[in-house]
Amino acid sequence: MAGTQYRGSEITDVDQFVKDAAGLESEREKEIGQHIGYRYDVNLVPDYNRITPFLSKYMETMGWDDLNWLEDIHMGYEDGAPAVFDRNNNGWVSIPDTIDLPDNQQDRDMIARELLLKFQMSDRHPLVMLRKAYMKF
């Protein structure tokens, strides 16, 4: 219904959804039993001072002056664990617990971009098999 108030909770801490997997802060979220909105700031633009050597090499390979589509990639949180949404897989891919999380979202986003890129380009990505099965020769 148009004109209703925003009744979700604000993201105030980088570890908010790690410490509290449900993240149901507002009355409305408690009522419907789900978090309202993304579990990360989708509008956060990247800080290029924090770019990693791997991502710089990717930009150079593709002939781009910036992160291009990876500007939209952020580290999110699913079921209390850090994860990245993979649009090619239409699902969340988890960050292994062997990886130490930095204390700020910008550095976490750079890790998310690296891991997602390596996964999407690998032979074990589900898209590889789907492509073999359904591509037009």
Add this chain to the structure above:
Amino acid sequence: MASVSDADLKQMTQEERVTALGMRTDQLTGRAMRIEFNPDEEERFEYPWAPAVDFNKRTELDVDEMTSTEVNTRIRELMAEGYGTIVIKNPRGKHSLGVGILTKLNLIFEGSLGYFGVGLIDGPNVTINGRVGWSCGENMLAGTIVVNKNAGSTFGAAIRGGDLVSKGSVGSRTGIDQKGGTILVGGNTGALTGFMMQRGRMVICGNAGKNLGDSMYDGTIYVGGEIQSLGVDAVPGELTDLDKAWLTRKLTQYGLMPEKGVDHFRKIVAGRQLWNYDNLEPSEKKIVL
């Protein structure tokens, strides 16, 4: 995955391929749906099936007498031969040129495109030395498209990633249903720009028409000129130092940096008044119980 060679797969029908790859007989019971990254994954920057193209290997293609399908097929053949820079001459406003290219490539059009030019791309850098019709860059996933003149309506419809640039002015409903990526407009944009935008960024250096950002769910619109009116649930946001640094970088990159800098840009975001999550669900549950 069952071990079947690409040559064998090529001889099969789609039904046979699906069966041969074990997709019909896969045992799903007891399998976790959880997928985890492998930190030791091989470093690779392109899809496994992408042709090895070299930006320094260049060719030209005169498409005056060719159909759109013939042009797109020929572009793929040239990529398979390793050409990384392809110049298309005499496109003469043909529709759907350069669509569905899923790897790196420098693609240059010497002339104007018709409807749905270079849609569904995932990686190439495209330069269009002309104008474009409706829905240029529709559903684009990654890469860059630079249109050096004006563009028609629904510029970047449902774009998901990459940079889409028009150095001139664009029509109405720019970035309708935008789901990611960046749209940059050097001139003005028409009515209902950013309609139903869900995420991503849009930068309008000139003026914006009526109902800017109408029903936007998320995402950011930066406007350097006048805004005729804001749409439902589009509200002003605070321009941060990070926004300014990003704007400066992006506009400089495409030669669109205004002489007076970026401090005068206004930021428009979603007011979150239309965020209604499962409003009816609790009452529905009660009815079922």
